[in-house]
C-alpha cells in the first residue's frame with residue numbers, strides 16, 4: 518500500500534553528504550527523512566580501505582564508515598526510507614516527490630545529495646579489477662601506489678590533474694590517451710609535459726586490464742594503437758580511469774539550474790539552489806573535490822542552511838499572524 522510522508526526536510530541520498538545533513542538536521546530538531554536510493558551509504562560502500570577520513574588513525578573500511586554514519590543519523594532522530602525517488606515537483610509548495618513504489622513525499626525543504634558516479638570504459642576486465650588496481654580516484658587511492666608504476670586513462674582536465682597528483686607518490690606515471698592532443702586546459706598541459714616523471718602515450722585505447730595470478734590484481738594494461746591496430750603491453754600496478762563523472766541529476770533537468778556538465782548550481786558559499794527551499798550538497802554540486810569529507814562538510818552546510826531558511830519562514834508566518842490578529 519502506498520503512503521504519503523510529510524516532513525519539514527527531505528534528504529535525497531544516503532552518502533556522506535546526505536547522512537551528515539541528516540545528523541545536523543536531526544540534532545536541530547527537524548526530524549528529517551532520508552530517502553536512501555539504490556545505493557544506501559553511497560559510493561564509499563563500493564570501496565574497501567579508507568585512509569583519509571579524519572578521526573581514524575588506522576585504515577577503516579568504506580562500508581563500515583557508512584554504517585556508522587547511518588547509525589549516528591538514526592540515533593539522533595533521522596528516519597531512513599528504503600526508496601528511490603522517480604519524480605520531483607518543486608513547482609508546488611510543499612514540494613512533492615514520488616518514490617518508485619508509489620510512496621509520496623511532501624516536504625517544506627529538499628536537500629539533494631544524490632552524488633556523481635565515475636564514468637568507466639565499460640569493459641569486463643575493468644569491472645573485475647576495480648578496487649584491485651583499477652580505480653577512478655587518484656586522490657582516494659594514489660597513496661596505495663607509493664613507488665609503483667601507474668597509468669592514467671583520459672585526456673581532459675581530470676586525467677591531467679590525476680596524473681600530476683600521482684607524481685606525489687610515483688615516479689613512473691603514464692598518461693594514455695586515444696587521440697593525439699589533450700582537451701585539458703593549456704596551463705595543465707604545460708605542467709604535464711614539463712614533468713620529468715610523466716610520459717604520454719598518444720593514440721592508444723585500452724584493449725584490456727590484465728590481472729596477475731590469484732589475488733595479485735592489476736599487473737599490466739594491453740593497449741591498441743588507434744591508427745595501426747598494433748597491440749602492446751605496459752606493466753603497471755595501478756590504472757586510473759579518468760574520463761569524467763556523471764552527476765545524478767536526471768530528475769532535476771528543467772526544474773533546478775544545472776551547469777553545462779549537469780551539476781547542480783548553488784549560490785557560492787552556500788548550498789542554495791535556483792529554487793527557494795531546495796538545497797544541494799556533496800558530489801552532485803561539487804565537480805572539483807569529490808571526497809567523502811568535503812561531501813560531509815557541504816552536508817553540514819545544507820542542514821544549517823535549511824534550519825535558517827525554516828526559521829526565517831516561521832518568523833515571517835508568526836509576524837503575519839500577529840499583524841492579522843492586531844487588525
Ligand SMILES: Cc1cc2nc3c(=O)[nH]c(=O)nc-3n(C[C@H](O)[C@H](O)[C@H](O)COP(=O)(O)OP(=O)(O)OC[C@H]3O[C@@H](n4cnc5c(N)ncnc54)[C@H](O)[C@@H]3O)c2cc1C
Nearest residue numbers: 530531532534554556559560602632657799800807808809
Ligand atoms: C571506489 C571509490 C573509492 C573512494 N574512496 C574514497 C576515499 O578513500 N576517501 C574519500 O574521501 N572519498 C573516496 N571516494 C569518493 C567518495 O566516496 C565520494 O566523494 C562521496 O561518497 C560523495 O558523497 P555524496 O554523499 O555526495 O554522494 P554518494 O556517496 O554518491 O551518495 C549518493 C546517494 O544518493 C542516492 N541517490 C541517487 N539517486 C537517488 C534517487 N533518485 N533517490 C534517492 N536517492 C538517490 C544513492 O543511493 C546514494 O545513497 C571514493 C569513491 C569511490 C567510487
